[in-house]
Amino acid sequence: MSLRKKIAAATVGLVALSSAGIANAWEPTKPIDFVIMAGAGGGADQIARFIQSVAEKGKMTPRPLIPNNKGGGSGAEALIALNTSKDPDHTILVTLNSFFTTPLRQPNLGIDIGTFTPVAMMGVDPFVLWVHKDRGINTFEDWQSKVKEADGEWVMGGTGKGQEDSLVTTWLEQNYGMKIKYIPYKGGGAVAKDLAGQQIMSSVNNPSEAKGFYQNGDVVPLVSFSDERLPLVADVPTVKELGKDFSYYNQRAVVGAPGMSDEAAAYYQNLFKEIYDSEEWQGYMASESLSPLWMDAAEQKTYWQTQVDRHKELLAKMAK
Amino acid sequence: MMEILGQLTDGIWLALLPVNLMLIIIGVTLGLFIGAMPGLGSVNGVAILLPITFLVPPASAIIFLAAIYYGAMYGGAISSITLGIPGASTAVATTFDGRPLALQGKARLALVTAALASFIGGTVANLLFTGFAPLLASVALSFGPPEIFALMLLAFATFVGLGGDDIPKTIFSICIGLVLAAVGFDEISGEPRLIFGDISGFMHGINFLVLAIGVYGIGEMLWTIDSTRGKITSTETKMTVKGTIEDAKYGMKHSWKGTTIGSFLGFFVGILPAAGATPGSLMAYGVAKLTSKNPEKFGKGHPEGVAAPEAANNSASTGSMLPMLTLGIPGSPTTAILLGGMVIWGLTPGPRLFIDQPEFVWGLIGSFYVSNFFALVVNLSFIPLFIAMLRMPFTILASMIFVLSVVGGYAATRDMHDVWLMLGFGFAAYILRKLDFPLAPAVLAIVLGPIAEPTLRQSLLLSSGDPAIFFNRPIAGPITVVAIILILLPLFKFFWFKYRGVKEVA
Numbered sequence: 001m002s003l004r005k006k007i008a009a010a011t012v013g014l015v016a017l018s019s020a021g022i023a024n025a026w027e028p029t030k031p032i033d034f035v036i037m038a039g040a041g042g043g044a045d046q047i048a049r050f051i052q053s054v055a056e057k058g059k060m061t062p063r064p065l066i067p068n069n070k071g072g073g074s075g076a077e078a079l080i081a082l083n084t085s086k087d088p089d090h091t092i093l094v095t096l097n098s099f100f101t102t103p104l105r106q107p108n109l110g111i112d113i114g115t116f117t118p119v120a121m122m123g124v125d126p127f128v129l130w131v132h133k134d135r136g137i138n139t140f141e142d143w144q145s146k147v148k149e150a151d152g153e154w155v156m157g158g159t160g161k162g163q164e165d166s167l168v169t170t171w172l173e174q175n176y177g178m179k180i181k182y183i184p185y186k187g188g189g190a191v192a193k194d195l196a197g198q199q200i201m202s203s204v205n206n207p208s209e210a211k212g213f214y215q216n217g218d219v220v221p222l223v224s225f226s227d228e229r230l231p232l233v234a235d236v237p238t239v240k241e242l243g244k245d246f247s248y249y250n251q252r253a254v255v256g257a258p259g260m261s262d263e264a265a266a267y268y269q270n271l272f273k274e275i276y277d278s279e280e281w282q283g284y285m286a287s288e289s290l291s292p293l294w295m296d297a298a299e300q301k302t303y304w305q306t307q308v309d310r311h312k313e314l315l316a317k318m319a320k
Numbered sequence: 321m322m323e324i325l326g327q328l329t330d331g332i333w334l335a336l337l338p339v340n341l342m343l344i345i346i347g348v349t350l351g352l353f354i355g356a357m358p359g360l361g362s363v364n365g366v367a368i369l370l371p372i373t374f375l376v377p378p379a380s381a382i383i384f385l386a387a388i389y390y391g392a393m394y395g396g397a398i399s400s401i402t403l404g405i406p407g408a409s410t411a412v413a414t415t416f417d418g419r420p421l422a423l424q425g426k427a428r429l430a431l432v433t434a435a436l437a438s439f440i441g442g443t444v445a446n447l448l449f450t451g452f453a454p455l456l457a458s459v460a461l462s463f464g465p466p467e468i469f470a471l472m473l474l475a476f477a478t479f480v481g482l483g484g485d486d487i488p489k490t491i492f493s494i495c496i497g498l499v500l501a502a503v504g505f506d507e508i509s510g511e512p513r514l515i516f517g518d519i520s521g522f523m524h525g526i527n528f529l530v531l532a533i534g535v536y537g538i539g540e541m542l543w544t545i546d547s548t549r550g551k552i553t554s555t556e557t558k559m560t561v562k563g564t565i566e567d568a569k570y571g572m573k574h575s576w577k578g579t580t581i582g583s584f585l586g587f588f589v590g591i592l593p594a595a596g597a598t599p600g601s602l603m604a605y606g607v608a609k610l611t612s613k614n615p616e617k618f619g620k621g622h623p624e625g626v627a628a629p630e631a632a633n634n635s636a637s638t639g640s641m642l643p644m645l646t647l648g649i650p651g652s653p654t655t656a657i658l659l660g661g662m663v664i665w666g667l668t669p670g671p672r673l674f675i676d677q678p679e680f681v682w683g684l685i686g687s688f689y690v691s692n693f694f695a696l697v698v699n700l701s702f703i704p705l706f707i708a709m710l711r712m713p714f715t716i717l718a719s720m721i722f723v724l725s726v727v728g729g730y731a732a733t734r735d736m737h738d739v740w741l742m743l744g745f746g747f748a749a750y751i752l753r754k755l756d757f758p759l760a761p762a763v764l765a766i767v768l769g770p771i772a773e774p775t776l777r778q779s780l781l782l783s784s785g786d787p788a789i790f791f792n793r794p795i796a797g798p799i800t801v802v803a804i805i806l807i808l809l810p811l812f813k814f815f816w817f818k819y820r821g822v823k824e825v826a
Contacts, residue, residue, distance in 0.1 A: 039656075049370070049660035057374050067367070068734075072524045073505030073512055080520055105510070155782060160510055183465075183778050184508050193593060193649045196671075199464030212648045212670015287666075 026263035028063040028090055035093045037078040039071035043125065043188055043206055047252055047284075048094040051122075051272075054280045060271060074098045074160060079111045088257035089264035092119060095253050097164045100304070100311045105162050113308070117256030117265045118300035120272030122281070123290035124249035126226035127168050128233060130210050130219045131202040132195055140223040140242060143202070144176050150201075152179040157191040157200035160184040162315065164250045165191075165204040168225055170318045175244060195219055206250065207232050207289035225249075232289045251307070252290060253300070269297060327678060328450055331686025334679070335383060343376070343384040344687060348695040351391020352702065356399050358533055359728025361408030362392035362637070362654045370661055378665035379680050383687040385658055386641075390442065390691040393597070393634045394699045397434040401626070402427055402706050403721050404544075405537035405728065409767075410597040410633040412532045413605040416760055417618060417625025419540065424621050427707050432564055433571030433623045434630040435699045437579045441631030442692035444583035445590070445638035450685060454674065457646035460591050465778035466789050468592060470799035472772035473790075475599065477806035478606030479761045487810050489757050497765025500526050507774045521737025528598070528766050529732040530742045535759050537725035538746025541718050543753055548714055564703070571623045578608040578628035586632025590639025595771065596652030597636035602764050604632030610806075619760075638688055645673055645681065 034052065038044040045067070052065045070078035075098040085091040093099075093116075103111040131137045137146055147154040158165040166182060173180055183200060185191045188209040195203045196213045202222075203210075207230060213219045214233070221233045225248045229238060239246050254272055256265055275281055276294060285292055295303060334340065354365035365388045373381030396411030401418035414434060421430040448456070463471075480490055503514045504525025515522040572579075582604040589600035608628035609618040618625045640652040648669040650656035662669050667677055674681050709717070729742035749759055783789035790800045 045656070046660050046663050049657070050664055053370070053374060053664045070524065074510045076505060076510075076512070077523050080523060084520065102510075160508065162510060181781070181784075183781050184774075185778070186507060186774065189649045190593065193461065193643075193647050194464055196647070197461030197464060212668055212672060215668075216671035218671065283666075284663075287668075 026089075026261070026267050028061060028264075028267070030087075030090055031063050032061065032065045033068055033085075033087075033091045034065040035068045035070055035078050035081055035091065037071065037075035037093060037095055037098055039069055039187060043208060043250075044094050044096050044252070045069060046208075047122070050284055051094070051254075051275055051281075054275050054278050055271070057280070058274075058278065060274060074102045074105075074163065076102050076106055076109055076111075079103065079113075080109065082116065082255075082257040083111055085257040085259075088117075088259040089261055091257040091260075092268060093255050093257070095255055096250050097307070097311070099251070099253075099255070100307045101162055101167075101315065104308070104311060104315055113304060114301075115258035117258065117260040118297040118304075119254040119256050119265065119268045120276060121251065121253045121293055121295040121300055121303070122272070122276055123252050123285050124293050125206045125208070125252055125288075125290050126224060126230055126247075126249055127165060127204050128207055128210070128224045128230070128236065129172075129202060129222045130192075130195060130205055130214070131222055132198050133218060133220050134198065135201065137222065138220065140237070143222050144178065147176075147178045147180065153181060154178070155181045155183060155201045157183045157185050157194055157203050159186075159188055159191065162318070164248070167311075167314045167318065168204045168248050171246060171248070171314070174317060174320075175246075192219075211289075226291065228291075230289055231286075249291065265297070324450060327682045328686060330679075331682030331684070332689055333686070334379065334683040335687040335690040339376070340380050340383050340683075340687065341690070343380055344387040344691050344694055345698070347384045347387025348391035348394075348691055348698050351388040351393075352395040352398075352695070352698055354388065355392030355395025355411070356407045356706075357728070358399055358403075358405040358407055358537065358724045359529060359731035361396065361410065361529075362389045363657065364731070365389075365392050366654050366657045370657060373661065374664070378662075378667060379683040381665060382658065382661065382680070382684050383691075385661060386684060386687050387691040387694075389637055389654055389658075390634070390688070390695045391698070393442075393637050394435060394438050394695045396633070397438070397626070397630055398431065398699075398702075398706050399724070400536075401430045401434065402709055403537070403717070403724065404540040405721060405725055406529070406532045409529050409532065410601055410637070411629070412536070412598070412763055412767075413601045413629035413632075413760075414626055415536045415540075416605060416629075417620070417622050419536075420619070420621035421623070421626065422710060423544070426621065427710050428564065428703065429567045429571055429623060430626050431703045431706065432567045432700070433575055433626050435696055435703070436568060436572060437575065437582065437627035437631040438634040438699075439692060439696040440579050441583040441586055441633070441635035442638060442688070442695075444631075445587045445635035446685070446688045446692065448587055449638055449642060449688070453642060453646060456591050456642055457671070460593060460643050460647065462795060463592050465775040465782065466793055466796040467799070468595075469772055469775040469779055470790055470796040470803065471589075471592070471595075472768050472775065474799055474803040474806070475603045475606065475764065475768055476772075477803040478603065478610050479764055480807050480810070486756065486758070490761050493752075493758055493761040494765045497762035498769045500531065500762075501766045501769025502773070507770075508777050519737070521735055521741070524733065524735075525770075526741065526766065527732045527738060528763075530729050530738045531745050531766050532763055533725050533728045533732075534742040534745025535749040535763060537721055537728065538743060539749030539753060539759070541721045541725075542746065542750040544714060545718060546750075564700075571627070574622075575624040575627035577612070578604075578624035579631045581608050581611065582628040582631030583635045586635035587639040589632075590636030590652075591642045593643040593647065593649040595636075596640050596655075597633045598652075598767050599771065600636030600639075601629035601633040602760075602767060604628040605760075606764070619758075634692075641684075641688075645669055645684075646671060 036048045192209045196218045221236045227247045396408035397414045399407035400411040400414040404419040406412040418430045585604045586600040589595045609615050643649045644655040729739045791797045
């Protein structure tokens, strides 16, 4: 841009201060680095690739979104990549709750999520307690007594200590007075597979991860950790119905790198609103049992703070 | 059985529809070149081309992606053989014998053998897939952490227990590989390890391709410059149809056993969700060498050493479709992306897929057969082009290898840190090779380490620290015992000869 053009642009900007003309003029000028806080094949990865396909199909971006898996260290690798991004206007991240827990658990990483740029909350993923059908357990009460009988030998699989499902597992232990042996796996898909193969006895999985085995009759849902009953497993009670005030969801949100310009942030916020409203995404949420939870940028910032406080508490309880 | 045959025929017809057939031919050709480019493998090919598939119906889309996947499996062997740089992670084992063959002026033999072995591996896998998919899915389910660890132990054992090699040096090499595999975030505790202060490039671990390209691309180049002083390295005979047929006959005659081992072992390793085609091909190489009558020929240019890993990587890539389709768990990074594609097309992979979407499933299986055939034809017709490269003086070829290695090292993770690391590995490999250290075990260790370590720890958590878990489970037990026997075999031999020696003196 020549100096004269710059002056001209500035003049137009001054004249049309109130219009959104200039703010909306920003568009990506190169491929967008679409970082994923998890490895290939997991829930977050599927969502990122789905979003990419929706954007591609609707020709919503002039430059493509390029998925980039950085799942190392419970997402620490992805957070560092964003924190040190040389081009924050072209770097966005698909997050899970490790967006809150990893900086809390590893303060030496020097990550302050408050500096990240909110883009969109695409929905939240509920959790359900599953057991293999051959265990002959059909209710949550049954399950509790079986776990207590096993006296510390009841084996559950999950995606690692401090991860979403392990927080729920710890909550179960502490609120129902039981001891569980917890085996960490690489991802929720591997957990669901090893539950179906009876390598583990039960699991806390997202409905999307266990859906195939559930529909085939291999695994039985016992209780959901959501606020309302889930359409996929409508007969299954929530823990709230059973008398404990608890719910836990995994966030499926998109955030921008720290230092992203306001114009770029506005561009991505509009883009993801469009994706969120698309028929494809609404259909995906229904089929994968995500709960809709749209938030604008300001609401997201507040939400982050409440989630950080909540996870501090959950992690502190876990350490006990 | 009749029902399966009927469905398969329908599937093959679907794959032969003009639009699908065209996609298959484009797919295998693209895949061949993507696979041949160091650093770009089927993962990248499938990921880059995934969005294009939204233009066609789901069945055609997955047929196209499967064709790319197949083409890339064939293509990986090409640069492994002609340049000594593994074209894809799945083709690393192919360099062990493919490169020496090319240096002896037998590149055509190596390429033809690789193509035929790939075809046979793919065919065996397709037949197994067609006949036994549901049964094999339950086999995959019965493999928990202890079974997978036992299998990894067996893979290491095949490399240690080989007669002829210097065993302490082999073990040293495995240990280097295991240490490199431990770099990055620990999966179980989530803590970073061996990141040397806070070098962010180490946080994502050491990518296996960075090591393989360093060792085989740069290291091999230095070694060849050192030993030939820049002369033409290969005096390749002209490419004639007659010569090619003779090579095909010779190659198959001398490598049917490796091909068979690779075809079955590769498929079996491929269906285990943790593994995939890279461990499958390395294990096939190890087993082929172990069971061979002349193991000393391996690593010096034995067609069997090309056939076993090539049959295995094709077979394993078909195999790794199985857990993806029937369990919804990807068996390899590429199938992880295919899995994402299926979700986008509105299909739910899992145990119900075969029942709910038979047309899609059988169309895909049909396309495996058709893709495999066309991949062979396309590959064979491009062989003269690849051989022409070898007629260049090594001084020119070396600079090509260098450039391709740097590009490949960068493409794997898009991080300059890894390019420096790759160059470092290249120099280290050259020096270790001068000192007669075998490098293949280090490569094996960095592939298998990230599978072996978490499964070992998961198993010990399951058993509260009791190692008996590896012995008292029906599948893990026998595998562990065989692995231990293989590891101890050289020791037995040592004492046996010593005892006999003493007796003779007396």
